[in-house]
Amino acid sequence: xxxxxxxxxxxxxxxxxxxxxxxxxxxxxxxxxxxxxxxxxxxxxxxxxxxxxxxxxxxxxxxxx
Numbered sequence: 001x002x003x004x005x006x007x008x009x010x011x012x013x014x015x016x017x018x019x020x021x022x023x024x025x026x027x028x029x030x031x032x033x034x035x036x037x038x039x040x041x042x043x044x045x046x047x048x049x050x051x052x053x054x055x056x057x058x059x060x061x062x063x064x065x
Contacts, residue, residue: 006031 008016008049023031054061 016027016030020027023030025033
């Protein structure tokens, strides 16, 4: 496992602590979960866009092949 250090403003840290308390998590747990969600959302978004482009342009790709 890798450890990452991150500089945040005092206001960001206060908000992070507040959110973590609200969800009964540590700030570190909340950040890790948020990062996982962000990465999963981006992968799914990319896959959906790629599929849409490939489907839309399938006839063109067939002609170019």
